[in-house]
Amino acid sequence: MTPQDEQLMWKYLDGEASEQERTWLQRRLTDDMEFKAELQARQQLQGTLQHMEPEHPSMRFVMNVMDSLPQLYKKAIEPLVNPKWIKLFLGGFVIFVMGLLGYAATSVNTTSNNDGIGTNFIDRLNALPISVFTTLAMISFSYLFFVILDRQLKKRFNHKLEQSAPKNQ
């Protein structure tokens, strides 16, 4: 058995032999019984090696690893109010105020009274129903309330997460 024969056998068993090498080997297997026995011995070793099992660490291994992990990645806390809604609300609020002011300003051009532009503008605003201002004020306060609440809750959750993290770093 030459080292080249051995090398070819392992190539064959690893599935790396070329077509030409496989043909040559098949022919040799039918002609040479000693060669066949040698290949079978290697085939048996290959089979046993392929069925090896990994070793097992202690039962507490996973827990030990988890206990020794530092707190690196903070859990992302979803904001209480979706930022998209805040932006949408803000946009609507600005448009509403602009519209209101625009409506009041139109009185400047349409009025026949010559008491002055400023007086007309304020009169027009005063003429608006009181419910409009109440609604506007309520929406503004609600908006501010939610934004402040969102920030406070975020701070509190982050603080709690930091406290629950293991100390051994």
Add this chain to the structure above:
Amino acid sequence: MQQIDQDIRLIEATMRGSRPAFQQLVERYQHFVFTIAHKILRSREEAEEVAQDVFVKVYKTLGSYERKSKFSTWLYTVTYRTAIDTARKKQLVTTSVDDNDNFLQIEDLEDSPLETIQHGDLKSQLQLAINQLRPDDAVLITLFYLNEKPIKEISEITGLTETNIKTKLHRIREVLREHLNTQLKAEIQDFL
């Protein structure tokens, strides 16, 4: 492919702050990481310590994992290097079959060779023979068969060239075969 996708999902979840996701990764790879470390260090306690360090190191550096290679390849590379460094610090012999022909070592074995052979099982005899190989060679065989890593990935993990790995694998397997033959002959003689 499915396992690679799952690994990526678990890594992303870990980086979003999910510790259970990382626990799943540890559960999935603990045996292989421990086996590689044990093959190099030959002591269960040290191997477990190194395996634990490896997972903590990987957790800390998850952000630097570029996903160019499989997560398992990256994890085993960290394991291999950490274990080799520890072995060097402890001055364990880690040179390979090519450096010395007489590479089967008997020292530092935890299991008694006689005990293992008495089981009469080819698998345990083979395990014993692998444990007697030099650490570098035992790791090559482990990566090739146990972890079913292609030569290219083994090259990435160990830093050896693909040709070098192929040559080494061929020689290691021949030595294992001869070792098993000798053991078998000795057993038959004892039996007679």
